[in-house]
Amino acid sequence: VALIFLILAPAAAGLWLLGWARSTRGARAHDVALAASIVALVVALFCAWVRPEVDAPWVPALGLRWHFALDGISIPLVLLTAALTVGVVLHSRGREPGRGADGEGSTATFYACLLLVEFAALATFVTRDAIGFFIAFELVLIPMWVLIARFGDEHASEATRADASNRFVFFTVLGSTLMLLGILLLVTGSGTSDLTVLAARHGSGLPAGRQVVIAALLVAGLGIKVPLWPAHTWLPPAHTVAPTAGSVLLAAVLLKMGTYGIIRVAMPTVPQGFGVVAPGLAVAGVVGILWGGLACLVERDLKRLVAYSSVAHMGFVALGLASGTQTGLQAALFANIAHGLVSGLLFFVVGGLKERWGSSDLTVARDALRETSPRMGYALVVGFAAALGLPGLVGFWGEFLAVYAAWSPAAGRPTGLFRVLAVLAVLGFALAAGYALRVLRLVWAGRPDEAGAVAGAVAAVQTEAPGIRTHTEPSGALEQAGATAAHPASTGRSGATAYPGPARQSAPGSPTGSLRWSPQGPTRADARGREWGVIAVLVAAVIAAGVMPRPLLALTARESAVIINGVREPTVVTPTSTIVEAGR
């Protein structure tokens, strides 16, 4: 009952806001949404403790059942979803998009969409029915589409928003329909759509050829959502245009549905078929790592950059999944959660910056973030440090273990290929360091010489800037290549920057320049109140989970052993725990 309540609380509140509360004031809509999301979080915590299970028939003609349950794989994702929704709702207070244009009614619609996304994501994570999984997976689409198309970036033209939102829907629908084909094949082949039963059978009774077809369809379909490399092109525009709240949910929750689907629907039910498909998945993942990393090195838009870094991070998840070992699976699950926290944090910060700057263009020279808004700057540093896989932060464990697992994949996987992929993935770490430090240099350390900042800030930054920049040395070549590519105009890292033509005429700190940037002085622009609260909690989570990864790894150990070995009561020998010990 608690489980049904968990998923129905946001749905009911969302529908209420959508249908009957159109005329309510924005503040009231916020309160309702906040209450609903907090209730959902509390119930989620309760469910994580009790682990209830519901099983009742729904559509007998299709063999569809209300079968909901929680286990070690879904609990972290459910908690992440519930917690981030609370954060998103809190963060949106007073900054709901579309307020000015359409009045209060649209605020209710905005919160309704947030809650409906939460509802669909929670339903996806707790359902144990293959067809129910498909339905829940599809439920996300329309609310998210509305968030992007209707509440998207006000600076983007309507056509841009339409393009981004439509791309999101079309790619995802293609993916989910392919997944549906795979699910239908699986269900008709084995006669049940109950994922628990299917997992217990571990693929017995399905001929190998059919398993390969099913696994290929499932991985291709879910891979679009993850997104894996050739099908990732919907993600950057969607992230760029979506409002902050939408970006956070998209990155932290929706992308997880793809990997969760692979873990829940593909891996345990058709293990042999998945084994055949796995090298392809691994290759797509590693290409994604490199592609995302290289794109980040030259990307000019900060939000797009974070989106591309998501592609890279999800590539590590795919690599871990493809390795077929328990370590790899646990690494993937950990990296999943890690990416949820880190990308959530980054999108909060970057969305906040975009709000303050009016754009998220990196080529526009601005004041140092650590001067104008030290809190945002600090959060940005933590976020990107976690993104580059700094040990001690949450991003490290999952990706490190994924590479480790890829180095020694399960029996039957082509070891040589996986080792090459592992090496290439390590190269992805270097790329991550390159782009993360590039962003920090441009945004956090700032370019006071170019920005022409307020006088005090100029002095402070100029004295410290060289010190900051030496940090970029380890990955200097790559980083510099990226930076130069992005700024053909700025030809060096020294303070003496040569500008071509007319730009040279106005000296740094000229009246025009200071007038331009003065509204964003240090007193106004920093995060405070709710925004800072949400960001601070996320920062704390990123650090805490990085320092103590064991609870999360222990939570997933049992279920991942079941998935890999196909036994119900595994002997809990976790290579992961030994590695973690060694890693310390």
Next chain:
Amino acid sequence: VISLDLGVLLPVLAPVAGAVLVLAVDVALPTVERVHYGLAFAALLVGGGGTLGALGTAAADASRTLCLPGGSPCFYAVSGLSATLQLAALLAAAVTLLLAWPLEQRREAGRTAVMVALVLAATSGAVGVAAARDLGSWLVTLELATLPVVALAALPGTRRAIAGAVQLLTTSIVSFAVLALAAACWFAATGTPTLLSGSAAAASSGPQRGLLSLSVVLVLAGVGFKLSLVPFHAWTPTTYAGSPLPIAVFLAGVSKVAALGALLVVISAVTSLGRPGLVGVAVLAIASMTLGNVMALRQDDVVRLLAWSTVAQAGWVVLPLLSVTALGVSASAGYLVTYLVATLVAFTVVAVTLRGGAARAGRRLTAYRGLLRSQPLVGGALALALMSLAGLPPGLLGLIGKVVALRPVLVEGWWFVAVLAAINAVLGVAVYLRWFRAWPSTPATSSRWRWGASPWSSCPWRRSSSSAPSGDEGPDGAGNDAQCLHVSQTCTSTSTGSRPPPSSARSGPCSSASAPSSPGADSSGSSR
């Protein structure tokens, strides 16, 4: 002597009796109008009541009548499947009549009786064909379901209506010829005039099985005209757009039920289509989906869009027939029902919008801008209907319909067709989202804004901020200022008031920088 059970025949007889009664009342009292509608609704209600008893019965214990002495064969048998189709046809006819309901008394009351009688006659044909089990009544009832519609389409007498009706007539005649040929082949192959599985099974293993396959393929072609499957679809958009909206609804509703009912009678009788027949079904289905969706993407007129959407949906309806089993047949009927519900709702909303004053403009996609805000209930209903047609939640009906329709295809192992259908599902989403797109926005102040070409799309904010060559950007952004000013002036001058211009003091890439060099009064107040 042949047995006769009037209770079983009630769904067919009630509309016929209603039609006769309407004509009789019209002779007696030529001025009344709404009485006709009342009579028609009563007839449909009685007919609908007659179907309820047979709903859900298995094919084996169908209620039969018109049996030859000795108990078999029977020429009329109602299984759960046919009862479902019959009920669907009666409901669709009721919706048609509701949409035709006159708001004010008109002078040409005589036409009402004719119209109502024709609708009832065609409905009884559609109801009858789903349960017909012999070639004669199968052909006659199918034509009874078609020919009155030609008259209905021509009834307004306008040029567009006549053009549509002539196209429909030509198609119907060709279709009838093909079906008659199919009936002849069937008779030659099986030696009996009955459409029963026993006779077909005997023939399919005998020397005449080629003839039997030909017969089934011809049935598919003939019914394809009525279902508007792709090579036979050309009449659809013209006739839908030319005829009055209730008649378009009738074509999209009752006619489709009749056609599928006729097809399913034959498909249930044969045990296998043979490889060529199955490939034919697959090609028809995929071609219909693809062409229907692609053409629907190009329409600006909602009725034409819905017409092409019925072409695409017809592909989905016949897709499950790749599995010539009870599973395929029931999946096809199931998908038809979901299609029917969604299409009827969509047409009803269009009709309501057309009545709401927007006579001609209500047919354009742009007339629906802001519908969800101005009329939440109507807009919500249309949204649900379109999402159902697209197979997206919250249109759960269509989502489940999609699952149901794809399952038999996969059971039979047609992966390739299933993947093509999946791609078409995406195309379908594109079609319906294109219509849905502008609804949640504020209502348009003037309807001349074309979809996708609203003034804001000419305001290149993104271009000014992100894709400007970085050489232009000096420390003071001097190169950008002129460009931005120009842009913001474009924006403020083109947007006519339903939304404030997107540039404001706190936001906008160039908002706070334009003061010193501002040559004219920039309306966004950014010089502070």
